[in-house]
Amino acid sequence: xxxEVQDIFRDVLDNEDIILAYETYSDDIDEWDSLTHIxxxxxxxKHFHIKFTSKEITSWANVGEMxxxxxxx
Amino acid sequence: xxxxxxxxSSQYLEYTYCITQDVFxxxxxxxxxxNPLHTDANFAKxxxxxxxxxxxxxxxxxxxxxxxxxxxxxxxxxxxxxxxFRKPVFMGDTxxxxxxxxxxxxxxEIVNFKLKFYRTTNAExxxxxxxxxxxxxxxxxxx
Numbered sequence: 001x002x003x004e005v006q007d008i009f010r011d012v013l014d015n016e017d018i019i020l021a022y023e024t025y026s027d028d029i030d031e032w033d034s035l036t037h038i039x040x041x042x043x044x045x046k047h048f049h050i051k052f053t054s055k056e057i058t059s060w061a062n063v064g065e066m067x068x069x070x071x072x073x
Numbered sequence: 074x075x076x077x078x079x080x081x082s083s084q085y086l087e088y089t090y091c092i093t094q095d096v097f098x099x100x101x102x103x104x105x106x107x108n109p110l111h112t113d114a115n116f117a118k119x120x121x122x123x124x125x126x127x128x129x130x131x132x133x134x135x136x137x138x139x140x141x142x143x144x145x146x147x148x149x150x151x152x153x154x155x156x157x158f159r160k161p162v163f164m165g166d167t168x169x170x171x172x173x174x175x176x177x178x179x180x181x182e183i184v185n186f187k188l189k190f191y192r193t194t195n196a197e198x199x200x201x202x203x204x205x206x207x208x209x210x211x212x213x214x215x216x
Contacts, residue, residue, distance in 0.1 A: 038152065038181040038210065045178055052180035 001067055008047055012039045022064030044070065074146040076182045076211055080174065082145040083184060087171045089193070090135045092127050092162060100131050126161040132168070132190055132203050139170055139188075140209055148212040152183060156205035162192065168202070169193045175206065182211040 006020040013031035026032045032040070037057075044066075045051055050073040060066045090096075101107070109116035110126050117125045133156055140151050162168065168190050175187040190203040 035152070038178075038183060041181045042178050042183060042185075042208075045180075046176075051178070054180050054182070057180045 001070065002063075004047065005044065005063070005067060005070070008043045009040065012036060012043050020063050022062065022067065024063040025061070048073070074148060074211070076179060079144075079146060079211055080177055080184060083172075083174060083186075085171070085173050086139075086143060087169060088135075088139055088143045090138075090168045090170060092131060092164060092166045092168065094164065096131060097127060097164060100128050100134060104128065104130070122161060124163050127163055127166070129156070129158045129162070129203070132156060132158075132162070135168065135170055135190075136188065136205075136207050139172070140207060144209070146211070148214070150210045150212055151207055152210050153208040154205065156188070156203055158203050160192070160200060160202040162202055165194065166192050166202075167194045169199065172207075184209050184211075 002020060002022070006018065009018050009020060009029070009032075010016050013029065013036055015029075015031055018029060026037070041052060041057055048070055050070065052069065056069050060069065101111070106128060110120060110122075111117075111128055112125065114125050117123075133154065136154060136156070137151070140149055141147065171189045171191065172186045175185045177184050185206055185208045188203075188205045188207060189201060190205075191199040192202045193199045
């Protein structure tokens with residue numbers, strides 16, 4: 001699943017060099033800001049056919065917590 | 074406005090626009106696009122069109138108005154927008170813009186609208202001239 005989410009990040013952020021890890025934080029990726037975060041959430045919801053809540057997305061500290069949230073859907 | 078109220082009151086909306094000389098002039102001044110397809114009827118005819126082709130991006134300007142002024146709240150911002158032009162539009166055309174919600178994301182409070190533009194100049198026969206999407210985010214006043 002990490003590689004699928006990585007592909008989404010690369011597509012949405014238009015950067016093929018992005019390499020995600022569980023410990024990746026938004027500060028680690030220049031293009032990951034509040035506006036692109038919206039597009040990442042929308043793209044992940046669409047790809048995995050899931051819906052997040054606002055509480056869930058604000059609780060994510062890093063990519064690992066995002067992946068845990070996807071897995072629990 | 075709460076997100077769910079915004080979604081509930083925006084399911085299906087429509088607004089009618091006219092491509093007038095004033096609209097054309099304002100868009101030309103803004104864009105500085107003087108391509109003869111838009112300014113020279115003879116050139117347009119040589120290219121196979123019956124008359125000057127209006128700037129397609131006038132329709133995008135209509136989307137700007139639609140989002141900013143027709144949606145049930147002004148606390149909105151356009152996040153993404155796309156449009157596919159299917160038929161040329163001409164001076165004097167009346168364009169009916171219809172929107173319906175295609176998908177939503179409550180977590181980030183965005184709504185993706187499917188847009189369809191119909192030429193209704195001939196009241197008996199409307200024609201789809203363009204379609205597209207606009208993704209709108211709901212804003213909240215900062216405390």
